Every structure is written in structure tokens, then in C-alpha cells.
Amino acid sequence: MTKKMSSKITSGDVPSPRLLFQLSAALEEKIESIQCMKSGKWLVCTDKNNWFLKQYATEKQFMKQWKLTEKLLAVRVYSIIPFHPSSPFIVEKNIFALMPFIPSSSRIYTFQMKKERETALRLLRSFHEQTAEFVGELEDFFSPLNQLTRWQKRLTFFVQSLPQLQHYFPKMLLKRYIEMGEWSLQQLMKRSWKKRDPVIIHGDVVAHNFLQAKTGQLFLIDFDLAARAPAMYDYLQFVNRILPIVDWDLDQVMAHEVLAEFKGEEEFYLQLLFPTDIFRECHRFIRSMNGNYQHAYDLTVINFQKREDFFLKWQNELG
Ligand SMILES: Nc1ncnc2c1ncn2[C@@H]1O[C@H](COP(=O)(O)OP(=O)(O)OP(=O)(O)O)[C@@H](O)[C@H]1O
Ligand SMILES: [Mg+2]
Known part of the structure; x- marks a missing residue:
């Protein structure tokens, strides 16, 4: 209006x-x-x-x-x-x-099409290449992001919210997500990983933070969650969003040229097993008790079996 x-x-x-x-x-x-x-x-x-x-x-x-x-x-x-x-x-x-104000193209930008995913990945890569150059200079403006600490907190909140969550989602599934989260965090914490240089990451890699203009140009917008961290974290978020779209076919996602550097990297795969999206959406749902229910339900319940198969497959390979 x-x-x-x-x-x-x-x-x-x-x-x-x-x-x-x-x-x-x-x-x-x-x-x-x-x-x-x-x-x-x-x-x-x-x-x-x-x-x-x-x-x-x-x-x-x-x-x-x-x-x-x-x-x-x-x-x-x-x-x-x-x-x-x-x-x-x-x-x-x-x-x-x-x-x-940039008028957007009539077709809403999503990650549904392979071409869209490719352009998004290339845009992210060039963003990281540039921010790597000045991340040190802007140190005072961007806090470092400790992914594992953040995930531990997310998991703890999820566990504490179980009494409320079980009114909306099957308890058995919620418990299984806790097991997945605990297993992947344990694996990630018990080993030491390759040191990765920090860049400024976008921090909120979702399709609606890519604005496709009417002119065809693609903009990266909304740096509210930008932080000082390895570029890998943005790609993890990206892959996490893509998996339900490609039917959990990780090999297909990893075939993107921009992700080649993470192929075969155990740390990357272990991080993908942490159900961060479930914990995040359930957290949002519990906190606001509003319209996110359908999305949280799709992720948590409808997608359960596919995620379970995905988890077991990679747990077996990495464990
Ligand atoms: N310069 C712009 N011109 C036109 N539309 C814009 C512009 N910047 C943002 N938007 C639109 O407004 C939406 C919200 O903007 P933005 O992402 O910056 O805020 P936000 O608080 O993160 O909102 P959200 O939670 O939806 O991501 C964007 O998804 C986009 O559709
Ligand atoms: Mg936004």
C-alpha cells in the first residue's frame, strides 16, 4: 500500500x-x-x-x-x-x-536452477577474493565468527526447547537431529583442521539476498551478518540451502567449479552433517511463534528420511 x-x-x-x-x-x-x-x-x-x-x-x-x-x-x-x-x-x-532502489526482474531469483546457482557461486567467490584483500584493515568493524561455538549454542538451545518443540514436531525426529548435531560437533572438535585465512564473509547466503535487477545484473545485498571468517562458511551455508533442492545429491552440488577446493575436505563434509538449518528454523519458530511453521515443518519432517540417508551415508564414509 x-x-x-x-x-x-x-x-x-x-x-x-x-x-x-x-x-x-x-x-x-x-x-x-x-x-x-x-x-x-x-x-x-x-x-x-x-x-x-x-x-x-x-x-x-x-x-x-x-x-x-x-x-x-x-x-x-x-x-x-x-x-x-x-x-x-x-x-x-x-x-x-x-x-x-533497484527494480527487480519479474522472475524471482531462487537457487532452483543450476544456472542461478552457478552465478551465485561465482559472485560469492569474487566477493571473497576482494574482501580477502582488506579484511585486516576492517578488523575493527567485523567480529570474528567462531562457527563451532555458535553451533554448540544452537544445539544447546534446541535441546532446551525440546519440551515446546515436541508439541509441533515428532519427538523421535527431534531426538535424531540432536544425535546428528552431537556426532558432527564431536568429530569436528576432536580433530585439528587446516588453518584457513579469514575474509569478510556475507554470513547470510540465501537466494533473497541476491537481487536480480530488471537489467539482468545480479547484486549481493544485505550485509547485516557479514563477519570475519573463512570463506568456507559462506559455501557451507550455500550447500546447506541447495541440498533439499537437489534431492540431497551432494556429488552434484560439489561438481560446481567454485566448490572444487572443498571436494574431499573432511571438515567441509562433517560440517554439512550438522543440521544447522533445522536448529535455526526451529529456534526462529519457537522465538516468534509465527509464520515459519510450514518451512520448519518441511525441513524437519518432510525432508527427514532424505537427510537421514544422507547423514548415514556420509557418517559411514567419514567416521
Ligand atoms: N536497493 C534495493 N532496491 C530494491 N529492493 C531492495 C534493495 N535492497 C533490498 N531490497 C529488497 O528488500 C528485501 C529486504 O532487504 P534486506 O535483505 O536488505 O533486509 P533484511 O532485513 O535482511 O530482510 P530479509 O530478512 O528479508 O533478508 C530484499 O530481499 C530485496 O527484495
Ligand atoms: Mg536480507
């Missing part, structure tokens, strides 16, 4: 008049309409341009993305969307930033 400037602008889904005044002054453009796309994100149409306005949790959250964007643009990486130079806009401690 488009809210015209003449409509009552108060709070909630509509940015405050003070913010709109700041935006209009910085842009030197007349704001004609604001459309809330989803919580904390708006399409701002002016007499000259269309802008994407986003609210950030903290100034630090914004600054890391500003720095990253600045560095990438300096080396002519055009697959990211630049901020408007007047960003951020701060109103009563709320942080907002503007960037051009």
Missing part, C-alpha cells in the same frame, strides 16, 4: 516527519510517496528517483556495511549497491540509510 505524503504520517510503518525532512534535504528532491516493503524497509519515491530506505539496528551495524561498500566500490566491484553519500540519517538514535 502506497502512503502519499499527504496522508497522516505518524509512526509504526511510516518513517517520522523529521526523517523525511532530512531525506528530502539531503537528496534535494521532493518526496512523493513512501511504501513500506517490510518492517524497517521502505521504497521512497521522489520527483526524480526511487530510493530504498532501510533501518539499521545500531550505528555500528551500519558502519560495517558502509566501510565494506566503500572498499568494494574502490576496486570497482559493481555487484553491490552503493549507499547514498549522505547516509546514515539519525533520528532519535534510530539509524537509517538510503541506496538506489
